[in-house]
Amino acid sequence: MPTKERQIVIPGQMLGTTSANRAGRxxxxxxxxxxxxRLGVLNMQDKFIHxxxxxxxxxxxxxxxxxxxxxxAATSNWMVDINAPYPALLHVNEVPWEIEFxxxxxxxxxxxxxxxKVLSVDESKKLQVTLNDRNLFKLKGxxxxxxxxxxxxxxxxxxxxxIEIIQKYSRCRIKVGKNGRIWIDGEADGIEKVLQAxxxxxxxxxxxxxxxxxxxxxxxxxxxVR
Amino acid sequence: xxxxxxxxNSEGKRLDGRGPEDLRKIxxxxxxxxxxxxxxxxxxxxxxxxxxxxGPREALPRHTQNPLRAIVQARYNMAAFSVEDRxxxxxxxxxxxxxxxxxxxxxxxxxxxxxxRATVNVNIEVLDAEAGTRCAGLTAAGVALVDAGxxxxxxxxxxxxxxxxxxxxxxxxxxxxxxxxxxLPIAIAPRTGEVLLLQMDGHFTFDEFNHAFDLAVxxxxxxxxxxxxxxxxxxxxxxxxxxx
Numbered sequence: 001m002p003t004k005e006r007q008i009v010i011p012g013q014m015l016g017t018t019s020a021n022r023a024g025r026x027x028x029x030x031x032x033x034x035x036x037x038r039l040g041v042l043n044m045q046d047k048f049i050h051x052x053x054x055x056x057x058x059x060x061x062x063x064x065x066x067x068x069x070x071x072x073a074a075t076s077n078w079m080v081d082i083n084a085p086y087p088a089l090l091h092v093n094e095v096p097w098e099i100e101f102x103x104x105x106x107x108x109x110x111x112x113x114x115x116x117k118v119l120s121v122d123e124s125k126k127l128q129v130t131l132n133d134r135n136l137f138k139l140k141g142x143x144x145x146x147x148x149x150x151x152x153x154x155x156x157x158x159x160x161x162x163i164e165i166i167q168k169y170s171r172c173r174i175k176v177g178k179n180g181r182i183w184i185d186g187e188a189d190g191i192e193k194v195l196q197a198x199x200x201x202x203x204x205x206x207x208x209x210x211x212x213x214x215x216x217x218x219x220x221x222x223x224x225v226r
Numbered sequence: 227x228x229x230x231x232x233x234x235n236s237e238g239k240r241l242d243g244r245g246p247e248d249l250r251k252i253x254x255x256x257x258x259x260x261x262x263x264x265x266x267x268x269x270x271x272x273x274x275x276x277x278x279x280x281g282p283r284e285a286l287p288r289h290t291q292n293p294l295r296a297i298v299q300a301r302y303n304m305a306a307f308s309v310e311d312r313x314x315x316x317x318x319x320x321x322x323x324x325x326x327x328x329x330x331x332x333x334x335x336x337x338x339x340x341x342x343r344a345t346v347n348v349n350i351e352v353l354d355a356e357a358g359t360r361c362a363g364l365t366a367a368g369v370a371l372v373d374a375g376x377x378x379x380x381x382x383x384x385x386x387x388x389x390x391x392x393x394x395x396x397x398x399x400x401x402x403x404x405x406x407x408x409x410l411p412i413a414i415a416p417r418t419g420e421v422l423l424l425q426m427d428g429h430f431t432f433d434e435f436n437h438a439f440d441l442a443v444x445x446x447x448x449x450x451x452x453x454x455x456x457x458x459x460x461x462x463x464x465x466x467x468x469x470x
Binding site: 009026038039125 | 263
């Protein structure tokens with residue numbers, strides 16, 4: 001495919017000037033010039049220069065859906081690992097259950113997984129997550145796999161197209177967290193298929209027409225599709 | 227130490243056949259380890275260095291945290307088999323010093339303000355040593371940081387210059403380091419030319435120092451191009467393989 005190749009940029013590479021362009025995500029300004037701050041793919045939208053990161057830790061943003069693993073239950077809160085550089089706090093007021101004082105372990109204990117939302121990120125990166133929403137809950141059973149957080153958009157696809165295809169062919173329940181974690185529940189061979197699809201997406205992330213190729217891959221060894 | 231070896235002959239040829247301004251052969255490969263967030267393997271002449279980067283992650287114990295920015299913890303370590311006559315394993319005075327100066331050099335290029343209370347761990351493992359390991363280690367660390375997706379102002383790069391047989395030359399080899407007159411390892415941020423590390427061993431005159439410094443900066447820029455090439459090849463091939 002000889003179409004316009006995605007341009008890879010490296011830290012310190014000059015991308016434009018502040019007079020002609022605007023600095024977007026993944027860039028910094030020095031003396032009126034815009035530079036890339038991380039390894040990624042260049043994305044120009046109107047006057048904005050963005051870098052879509054290829055690798056790197058999950059950077060929590062308020063409102064993100066994340067999959068967390070409970071690390072510790074305290075008397076009025078839980079500490080949750082959400083794959084960010086910092087642990088997140090889940091307060092008893094932020095869960096849908098009525099909890100008596102020091103009764104936290106009955107509801108969530110070390111090792112439990114939850115589908116949560118980032119509630120707040122303060123200046124010193126203290127994180128808080130919440131379970132107070134209709135679509136947030138404790139994940140029972142299933143498996144957790146991890147992926148490169150920067151590939152979140154590729155894994156869900158345009159308007160969730162990719163994840164819908166994977167769901168359709170594997171007959172698994174899948175939840176994708178923005179923090180680089182996927183929760184899968186289903187039959188063993190279905191899970192196998194999901195793992196295969198995710199691995200392909202990860203290795204071919206910077207290419208075009210990925211969704212159709214993944215569909216072909218999944219279709220090949222599927223007989224019945226609901 | 228006195229020696230009767232002629233380190234540089236009258237025609238300006240050195241022991242290994244290099245001219246005074248030639249670097250040793252350099253090979254850089256990014257992303258060689260799967261468990262680390264970022265990694266790099268580098269060969270520089272007879273030096274072999276492996277670097278793994280972890281983070282940013284929460285700095286522990288808590289008292290080491292800085293509420294305003296990330297800390298950088300580089301650990302330079304020489305393998306027991308990296309030198310002739312087994313090196314006693316573990317940190318010694320020399321490696322603690324090198325770890326410190328490399329940490330401080332890397333701190334200047336990493337955008338530490340973005341990650342308060344966090345740490346970036348850089349493990350530099352010297353597998354085979356042949357003079358100039360701190361430069362090799364720092365150069366490899368730069369590539370590994372990029373591979374880890376850590377925000378950087380610039381990719382740090384290091385190179386040394388020295389004096390042998392009264393002449394200023396680039397990138398000292400083993401015999402030149404042991405029997406030479408002076409060694410000047412420097413690290414710079416190639417975009418701005420900012421000096422990140424500067425150490426000196428031996429004696430230079432003022433003019434010789436300036437000459438050696440300029441030479442080392444020039445060497446850094448050459449190595450910097452190799453670093454960029456290594457990163458781009460690694461990620462460009464991924465893009466091309468898929469495009470068939």
